[in-house]
Amino acid sequence: MVQRTEKHKRYHYENTLPEREQFSDDTERVARLLRTCRSVLFITGAGISADSGLPTYRGAGGIYDGSTTEDGIPIESALSVDTFRKRPGVTWKYIARIEAASRGRTPNRAHEVIAAMEPLFDRVCVLTQNVDGFHAAAGSTNVIPIHGNLHDLRCTSCSYRTSVPDYAGLELPPTCPSCGAMIRPGVVLFGEQLAASEVERLVHELELGFDIVFSVGTTSVFPYIAQPVLQAKSRGVPTVEINPEETVLTGVFDVHIAGRAANVLDDLWRRYRAGHRPDTKGS
Numbered sequence: 022m023v024q025r026t027e028k029h030k031r032y033h034y035e036n037t038l039p040e041r042e043q044f045s046d047d048t049e050r051v052a053r054l055l056r057t058c059r060s061v062l063f064i065t066g067a068g069i070s071a072d073s074g075l076p077t078y079r080g081a082g083g084i085y086d087g088s089t090t091e092d093g094i095p096i097e098s099a100l101s102v103d104t105f106r107k108r109p110g111v112t113w114k115y116i117a118r119i120e121a122a123s124r125g126r127t128p129n130r131a132h133e134v135i136a137a138m139e140p141l142f143d144r145v146c147v148l149t150q151n152v153d154g155f156h157a158a159a160g161s162t163n164v165i166p167i168h169g170n171l172h173d174l175r176c177t178s179c180s181y182r183t184s185v186p187d188y189a190g191l192e193l194p195p196t197c198p199s200c201g202a203m204i205r206p207g208v209v210l211f212g213e214q215l216a217a218s219e220v221e222r223l224v225h226e227l228e229l230g231f232d233i234v235f236s237v238g239t240t241s242v243f244p245y246i247a248q249p250v251l252q253a254k255s256r257g258v259p260t261v262e263i264n265p266e267e268t269v270l271t272g273v274f275d276v277h278i279a280g281r282a283a284n285v286l287d288d289l290w291r292r293y294r295a296g297h298r299p300d301t302k303g304s
């Protein structure tokens with residue numbers, strides 16, 4: 022009980038106690054399974070950063086769920102490459118809001134646990150749809166930010182690139198200090214191709230394969246997010262979904278743990294480490 026009280030105080034999560042009771046058996050199963058694994062793939066989405074206070078854009082509580090923006094277009098249109106070409110100011114306005122929502126926020130226990138796993142496994146890879154840079158900030162070194170990073174900016178005309186800690190002081194829409202053309206955010210806009218370099222890294226990682234695949238806080242709507250799960254499934258690799266809600270892929274996963282990322286991963290890590298012999302290295 023003491024531990025639960027401390028945990029509750031530390032993270033201020035709603036519904037911590039009922040959730041823990043609900044997912045404890047499955048989490049124990051996964052912890053045991055994890056001890057037999059040497060390589061791990063984490064696929065993460067907005068749900069993992071929601072525990073840092075970032076809004077999710079889809080699903081329950083999504084700030085744009087089922088509604089249009091004040092510019093009269095859906096958020097997906099505002100953040101599309103077509104809109105950026107025709108009305109860059111509109112795209113920048115909503116990109117800046119996403120940045121503002123993440124400003125001053127930090128990685129949470131879920132990001133920390135994933136980073137802490139790296140030294141204990143041969144390979145831990147993070148395929149993330151999040152553009153907040155939290156996995157790298159938490160210390161993960163093998164991260165594939167498949168949708169880019171909000172803090173990377175580049176010129177639409179010349180080779181100018183920069184990285185900013187936040188958008189404070191950035192005049193919107195920003196122009197290139199080198200050639201005066203429009204600066205764009207280093208994120209993949211709707212209707213745009215994924216960065217070839219990141220796709221190549223993903224393909225390479227999937228070719229190497231994994232002993233277990235986790236999907237954390239994502240609805241898995243994009244094919245390149247669902248595909249690694251389906252591939253793992255077809256190869257008999259265990260798959261685990263951590264999400265408070267069911268998703269289109271829930272039926273495919275071997276285990277669905279209905280909980281919030283930070284709660285579940287903290288619990289999983291504690292159980293995993295409890296099963297380690299004292300003479301094995303730990304973090």
Ligand SMILES: [Zn+2]
Pocket residue numbers: 176177178179180181197198199200201202
């Ligand atoms: Zn330029």
